[in-house]
Amino acid sequence: MTRLHGFETLAIHAGQEPDSGTGAVVPPIYQTSTYKQDGVGALRGGYEYSRAANPTRSALEECLAALENGTHASAFASGLAAEDAVVRAVCAPGEHVIIPDDAYGGSLRLFTRVLARWGLTTTPAPLADLAAVRAAIRPETRLIWCETPTNPLLGITDIAGLASIAADANALLAVDNTFASPYLQQPLTLGADIVVHSTTKYVGGHSDVVGGAVIVQDAELAERIHFHQFAAGAIAGPFDSWLTLRGVKTLGVRMDRHCDNAERIAATLDTHPAVHEVLYPGLPNHSGHDLARKQMRRFGGMISFRLAGGEQAALAVCNKTRIFTLAESLGGVESLIEHPARMTHASAAGTPLEVPGDLVRISVGIENVDDLITDLLDGLD
Known part of the structure; x- marks a missing residue:
């Protein structure tokens, strides 16, 4: 065989x-x-x-x-x-x-x-x-x-x-x-x-x-x-x-598209004045970038970013996007956005593992990347 x-x-x-x-x-x-x-x-x-x-x-x-x-x-x-x-x-x-x-x-x-x-x-x-x-x-x-x-x-x-x-x-x-x-x-x-x-x-x-x-x-x-x-x-x-x-069966081709889209979105967010910090290992300024290059094929479809305007700005972005759906979970073909401190990581509130309130997490899907970027930029305005 x-x-x-x-x-x-x-x-x-x-x-x-x-x-x-x-x-x-x-x-x-x-x-x-x-x-x-x-x-x-x-x-x-x-x-x-x-x-x-x-x-x-x-x-x-x-x-x-x-x-x-x-x-x-x-x-x-x-x-x-x-x-x-x-x-x-x-x-x-x-x-x-x-x-x-x-x-x-x-x-x-x-x-x-x-x-x-x-x-x-x-x-x-x-x-x-x-x-x-x-x-x-x-x-x-x-x-x-x-x-x-x-x-x-x-x-x-x-x-x-x-x-x-x-x-x-x-x-x-x-x-x-x-x-x-x-x-x-x-x-x-x-x-x-x-x-x-x-x-x-x-x-x-x-x-x-x-x-x-x-x-x-x-x-x-x-x-x-x-x-x-x-x-x-x-x-x-x-x-x-x-x-x-x-x-x-389609994991390989999906992951390539997730990564393609995430890399472009991370680069866009990294230069936006409303964004204080982008957490994505594909960015050269990420503390784990070199290690990620060593042990990963590519950098994945997940991005987190912190808003210069604090928690209220983070909540506003989550509520304003239209292609990025406000929802928990991740890894699907559709793009999702969430506020970890009040959603997926609410159980960590009040502990040493508490998540910053100004943090937004996105699961980048496989839609047209220009549509996704436009949706995020509209949410950041």
Whole structure:
């Protein structure tokens, strides 16, 4: 059989062989909860109950593992369900996790309001400062949780450097790769132990399905995560898996357009008098620009910017755009705009991870870039 190498080829074909019975080129939706057994314990293809495994979900998991250069993947009902499974599979009550000091609000809520009651302790640290990360390590540290680029401040972290620190501490490194997607960055090849996605975002790409995924290379670790997936039951259903698999086929071409558009928009915002600061790793003045060039294919479709007029100016921009839709989430073909402090990161208010009120985050879609620039400039007037 021909070996698949190119990313775009893997996205279309990995785990997606034509149906053996009909020749259908698109994997079927196996909308079933259970499977006929040919005898007690004699399973067809290893399937017995769809919480344990489903052929549509299996196809998605095989594809995602291939795209991240992993060997095992588990698909979940959401990105946070995937994150929860990782932490519970790796950590025990009383153990410790290092998280970014600008972590996604949903992750912060999970760590500090859910897992803390389970006995987990967390320390926020500036992950771009490797010395600070080393200083935050404790004897009971079992996991370093990394986002790169971060949400919403677009910080860049040295994945290989963090992986070395984690290994020295007998801990694991998990990387939330949602902002970059596997097309732009493959953390496992840089030394990470675990990759997590909210597949709701760029992987699915069409704002029509919620999901998550965990990808690893270690078989024993994969089994622990799969056990949690099976035992807790936060699985991706067959139709959601099918939608995500459909979306991933165009991930490469979509990401190229997201990046093209974002690079032009970031350059435009960077010279606008109403904008105090643009946070985009593709700009040479970004503190993580050189590192992003090293570990990413391109710089992504997410941009944050701070308004010279403060919070009220930021709110005004969010309310005035018409092509950029005021909405949470990101990574879809349509462009979105939001005010993190009052929307996606409201749970961080009053904590050391509080997001600046003058910050606006945009998810740059694949529309005509001149239309997008005009819409933003109108919003800034």
